Amino acid sequence: MKNKYRFTLKLLLLIAFLFLPGRICQAASANIDITSENKTVEKGDTVIVSIYLTSEDLIGDFEGYLSYNADVLEFENSGEVAAGGEGLVKITDTGVPQGDKQRKYALKFHALNYGKTVISLTDETSVYSFDTGDNMSVSLNQLKIEVVSDKSASDNAYLKELKLNPGTLSREFTKKTASYSVTVGSEVSQLVISALPEDDKATVSITGNKDFKTGHNTVEISVQAQSGKTKTYTLDVLKEEAGEEPGNETTGQDEGENLDKTAIGKLQLKKEAENNYLTGGFYLQLLTPGEDVTVPEGYEKTSLVVDGTSITVYTNTSDLDSDFLLVYGENKSGLKGFYQLDRRENTIQRFNPVSVKEGEKLVIPKNARNIEHYQNQIVILGIAAAVLTGICSALAIGIIRMVLKNKNTEDE
Secondary structure, eight states: OHHHHHHHHHHHHHHHHHHHHHHHHOOOEEEEEEEOSOSEEETTOEEEEEEEEEEEEEEEEEEEEEEOOTTTEEEOOOSSSEEEETTEEEEEEOSOSSOEEEEEEEEEEEEOSSEEEEEEEOTTOEEEETTTOOBOEEEEOOEEEEEEOOTTSOOOOOEEEEEEESSOOSSOOOTTOOEEEEEEOTTOOOOEEEEEESSTTOEEEEESOSSOOSEEEEEEEEEEOTTSOEEEEEEEEEEOOTTOSOOOOOOSHHHHHTOOGGGTTOOEEEEETTEEEEESSSEEEEOOOOTTOOOOTTEEEEEEEETTEEEEEEEETTOTTOSEEEEEEEETTOOEEEEEEETTTTEEEEOOOOOEEETTEEEOOGGGSOHHHHHHHHHHHHHHHHHHHHHHHHHHHHHHHHHHHHHHHHHO
16 A cells, blocks of 8 residues: 555656646746838838837846947937937836736837948847746847938939139049049148039038148048949148248249249249249259150159149159159250259259169169268268277277286286
8 A cells, every 4th residue: 555655656756847847947038029111211211110029928127228320220219118329229118017928119210321230139138027027038130221212313423523722633623533633832731622513412521631741641522422322532632841832933034043042942833935944942944855855764754743733754663652753854054954853852953863774774773862861871880980999999908908917917
C-alpha cells in the first residue's frame, strides 16, 4: 500500500516538473512593430508612423526613444506621450491604470527633403509587465522611408547667372562650366555673390565664402533642383598677400621710367590700347613670341590670371607647381626675350638660369631657387666651424701642458 502511495506521489511530482516550471519561470516578452502605410512618399507629404506593442501578458508602462534622419523628416510634436525633434523622439507612457495585451502609438512626420531614412527604437527602449512591473524582453523591427519627387518636378539644377564683387571670373560664365577662379586683394575676407538659378523652384546654397586666408580658398555654390538633383559650381579664390594689391597706375613708356617706389613688389597688369604691361618695380610689355622664337626646352605654355586678366606664361614641365614662370616681352630698354617671373616675390628678371640636363629637358635646379637659404646655411656652418676650431685649440693646449708637467715630474 505504501508503495502505491509513493508511486502516486512521484507521478504527481513528475507532472508538476513537466508543466509548471514553463509557466512559472518563463519571462514575459513583448513585440514592437514599427510600420507606415506608405514607405515611399513625396516631398511635402504627411507621414504617419505607427508603433504596435503586443504581448501574451498584460503590458504596463512603456518608454522608448525613436530615431530618424532629421534632414529627411520633420517630427510634428503631438504634446501627448511623444515629444522631441532633431532626429530623436521620446515616447513616455507611464502610470497606466489598466494593462492590455495590445497597444498602438501614432506619430506624425512631415516629408521635409529628398532622401532616405531609417526609423527605429534605440536600446534604451523598455516595456514593463503590468502584473509584476518587470522589464519584458523585447523584439522589434526597423522602418525605412524614402522621400522622392513627383513626376512633374523639375530636374533643372543650372545657374543662369553668376556674378561676384570684388573681382572678375577667370572665364566667361556658362551654366555647364562648373569651375572658375578669381584673384582678390589681401583685405578681402569674403565675396558678394549673385547666383541665380534657371528654375525659380530650385534652391541655391553657398559654402566657404568667409574668412579667406592668404592663398587659395574654395567656395562651393550648390544648386538643388525641385526633384532633388544637385549641381555644384566651384570657385577658386586666390587671396593675395599684403602688399600685392594694385596701386596707383601709371601710363606711357616715359612714366614707366619714373616708377613709384611704393609699387615695388606689387605685380600689376596695365592695359594700353591692345597692349598689356607687367609693372611693379619694372616695366615689361608682354608680347607673343614669333615663329623665329624658340621656347626654352623643358617649358610648356599655360596661363596666369593677373588683376582678373589671363596672360600667357610658360611653366617648367618637371615642376608644375614652381613659383618661377617665364613670360615673353620687351623691357623699357627695348630688349626682347624671355623673363623669369617669381610669382611669390612678384619680381621679374632676365631669364638666364643655371641649368642642368635631366634627359632631354632643361630644368632649373631647386638649389638655384633657394640661394638666400643656402647662403644663410653657409654663414651658420662657418660660425659653427669657428667655434669648434677654438674648442679644439683649447683642448690641444691643455693636453700639451699636461704632457710637459708630467715630464718635469719624472725628471725630478
